[in-house]
Amino acid sequence: MHSIFFRPTDTTKKRSAVWIVLLTALLVSCGGNKTLLPPSSQQQVFPTIRSGAPVSADYFGMHLQCVTVSWCSNGTVPYPTGMKFSGIRLWDSAYWGSIEPGRDVYNWGELDSLIGTATANGVSDFIFTFGNPPTWALNPDGSVNQGDADEFLTTLVRRECGTIQYYETWNEANLPSSWTGTQTQLITLAQHFYQTVRANCPAAKVLTPSVNTLTYADSRTWLQWWLQQGIPYDIIAFHGYTQPEAIQDDMRWLRGIVGLNVDVWDTEGSWGKEGTLTEAQEANWLMRAYIMQAASGVSRFYWYAYGSCSWGSLYGPSCGGSSDHQQGMREAGIAYGTVSKWLLGATIGACSNDDEQTWSCTLTRPKGYEGVIMWNMSSSVQVQIPAQSFVQHRDWQNTANPLGTTVTVSPMPILIENENAS
Numbered sequence: 521m522h523s524i525f526f527r528p529t530d531t532t533k534k535r536s537a538v539w540i541v542l543l544t545a546l547l548v549s550c551g552g553n554k555t556l557l558p559p560s561s562q563q564q565v566f567p568t569i570r571s572g573a574p575v576s577a578d579y580f581g582m583h584l585q586c587v588t589v590s591w592c593s594n595g596t597v598p599y600p601t602g603m604k605f606s607g608i609r610l611w612d613s614a615y616w617g618s619i620e621p622g623r624d625v626y627n628w629g630e631l632d633s634l635i636g637t638a639t640a641n642g643v644s645d646f647i648f649t650f651g652n653p654p655t656w657a658l659n660p661d662g663s664v665n666q667g668d669a670d671e672f673l674t675t676l677v678r679r680e681c682g683t684i685q686y687y688e689t690w691n692e693a694n695l696p697s698s699w700t701g702t703q704t705q706l707i708t709l710a711q712h713f714y715q716t717v718r719a720n721c722p723a724a725k726v727l728t729p730s731v732n733t734l735t736y737a738d739s740r741t742w743l744q745w746w747l748q749q750g751i752p753y754d755i756i757a758f759h760g761y762t763q764p765e766a767i768q769d770d771m772r773w774l775r776g777i778v779g780l781n782v783d784v785w786d787t788e789g790s791w792g793k794e795g796t797l798t799e800a801q802e803a804n805w806l807m808r809a810y811i812m813q814a815a816s817g818v819s820r821f822y823w824y825a826y827g828s829c830s831w832g833s834l835y836g837p838s839c840g841g842s843s844d845h846q847q848g849m850r851e852a853g854i855a856y857g858t859v860s861k862w863l864l865g866a867t868i869g870a871c872s873n874d875d876e877q878t879w880s881c882t883l884t885r886p887k888g889y890e891g892v893i894m895w896n897m898s899s900s901v902q903v904q905i906p907a908q909s910f911v912q913h914r915d916w917q918n919t920a921n922p923l924g925t926t927v928t929v930s931p932m933p934i935l936i937e938n939e940n941a942s
Contacts, residue, residue, distance in 0.1 A: 569768050569815045569871040575863040578645060579814060581607035581822030583788070588633040589613050597827045597835050599637055603853065604860050607645035608638050609787055609822045610684075611691060617654040620672050628679075635683060646684045647727070647787060647822070648676065650713065651691035651698060663701030669709060673716045681721035688757055688787060689713050693729035694742035710751045725754040730787050734770035735762040744777060756782055760789030760821070764808035765879065765897065768871075771816040785820040786813055790832025794839060799846070802833075803855035803916055804895065804932040808879075810859045811893055811933065815871040815881055823856065851916075858918040862893065862935050876901070878929060888938075895933040902926045910936045 582605040586592035614631040621627060635646060650673070657668040677687070689710050692698040699706055706729070714726050728751075731743045743758070756778065760767060774784060791797060791805045806823070813821045824832050829839035834853035838844050862883070869882035877897040884890055892910070894903065905923050912920050913927055914935040927936065 569812075571815050571817055571868040574865055574867050575814050577604070577606045577864060579818075579820055579863070580605040580810075580860050581609060581645075581647075581787075581820050583609055583612060583822060583825035584634060584638065584827055585612055585825045586827035587613075588637055589630050592827070599641060600826050600835065600849075600853065601641060602849075603826070603834075603857055604864070605823075606643060607647065607820060607822065608634070608643055609647040609649060609688075610634065611647075611649040611651070611688075611788070612825070614648070615652040616650065616657070616672055617652045619676070620657075621654060623656055623668070626675070645686065647686040647688055648680070648684050649688040649691050649730070649787070661701075663705050664709065666705075666708060666712065670712055670716060673713065674720060677717055677720040677724065681724065685723070686725050686727060686755070687713070687717045688727040688730060689753070690729040692732045692759065693746075694731045694739055699729075707749055707751065714752050726752070727755045727757040727785065727787065728753045730757040730759055732759045733761045734758050734774065735766050740773060743774075747777065754783070755819075756784045757787045758784070760786040760809065760813065760818075761792050762789075764805060764812045765873070765877075767809075767812050767816050767818070771818065775817070780817075783819050784817065785822075786818050787820075787822050788824045789813075789821060790824045792831065794830050794833055799844075799851040800932065803851040804930075806832075806852045807855050807859045807916065807933045808895060808931075810856075810863065811868075811881055812871070814863055815868045826853070855916050858914075858916055859933075861918060862891075862914070866891070878903070883935075890938045892936045893933050894927075894929045894936065895931055896929050897931060900928055900930040903929050905936070909938060911939050912937050 582600075582603070584599075586595065586597050587599050588596070590596075610631070613634050618630060619627060638646075650669075653664050653669070657665050657672070659665050677684075690699060690706070693706055701709075710729065717724050717726050728743075728746065731739050731746075733739055734743070739758075743756075747756075756774070758770075758774075762770070771784070778784075789809065791802060797805070810821060823834070826834040827836075829837060832852075833839075833850060834856060835849055837846055838850075866883040866885050866889075869884055871879060871881040873879040876899075878901060879895050879897070881893045882891070883893065890910075904926050910923055912922055914920050914937070916932050916934075920937075923936070927934065
């Protein structure tokens with residue numbers, strides 16, 4: 521049983537509410553029965569998030585832009601051998617229009633090259649996303665010709681069965697810029713999609729059409745409507761372009777509709793287009809996003825994108841609204857490697873935040889390991905450390921540092937660990 525208490529100073533009193541919650545979680549997870557006093561009315565603690573299952577390797581997914589494809593204007597980039605992810609969403613690098621540029625004229629080169637390179641580097645899962653059709657497969661009104669869609673999908677699934685295990689019905693189908701047909705046509709396409717995938721590769725799984733940011737009311741309305749249509753699916757797909765901490769509310773809303781036993785994947789997410797963020801802000805955004813989504817019960821999260829200079833850039837110079845000339849891996853790419861090490865195999869006991877937006881997530885591992893990931897959304901604060909509990913903290917580069925009586929908590933997450941840290 522633990523008997524850890526913080527004695528807050530005048531400048532850290534408001535932080536103690538966070539520690540009460542996170543240490544309570546550690547007591548529960550370790551079988552303790554000591555009840556800690558609840559926070560005072562001035563020490564508001566927001567609702568706790570729990571995941572309760574170890575974070576698996578397939579949680580970490582990626583989009584690989586400009587690694588093998590030849591059309592990237594900023595040139596090709598080296599494969600990210602130091603970044604650990606087990607899944608790739610093939611969107612942008614291989615899609616209907618690039619594979620079948622003309623009716624019954626197939627170009628498998630880009631798809632085969634990307635899958636071959638990724639497989640050689642330990643990737644085991646691939647998602648093919650329907651969307652971006654060739655112009656020849658469109659009806660006069662701009663909608664997709666169903667016969668052409670069926671023929672392409674049948675050819676693809678038969679060829680790739682056993683290699684591509686997951687098929688996403690359509691990319692961001694709630695957006696008129698992505699789906700130009702009617703809702704009735706989309707329902708028909710989705711029904712054909714599920715039947716075609718299962719008929720030609722029974723072990724494959726089908727994702728719903730992805731919906732863009734669930735924080736938007738119209739995106740929630742669309743997804744709720746879609747789920748009411750009775751179209752079969754195996755996994756719900758959404759895109760996570762939102763403040764990392766907002767995912768908790770998105771998932772509470774979604775779980776209220778579909779329950780706890782449905783797989784939910786973020787098949788595309790990042791801070792979005794390059795603009796005014798510094799590299800440090802990009803890195804802390806990525807870490808917070810991967811921590812919060814795992815804590816909120818998202819099963820997989822596919823970052824968008826390695827190799828892109830304009831969306832969630834992890835390598836090379838940024839473009840868009842930025843003019844930096846960074847060469848090689850960006851700070852966010854380094855942070856990806858760090859946060860994957862922190863989370864892989866760990867169980868997130870609970871996450872909570874206080875009224876000053878200091879967040880804490882508890883981690884446990886076998887053999888007595890205990891850790892706490894902490895960050896503040898907007899500022900740097902000092903948090904007092906109990907003398908006989910945690911002994912070191914790791915920074916965003918995974919460098920271990922000894923703990924003093926206090927630790928600085930900033931927007932860049934840190935991992936505080938006990939003596940059983942490995």
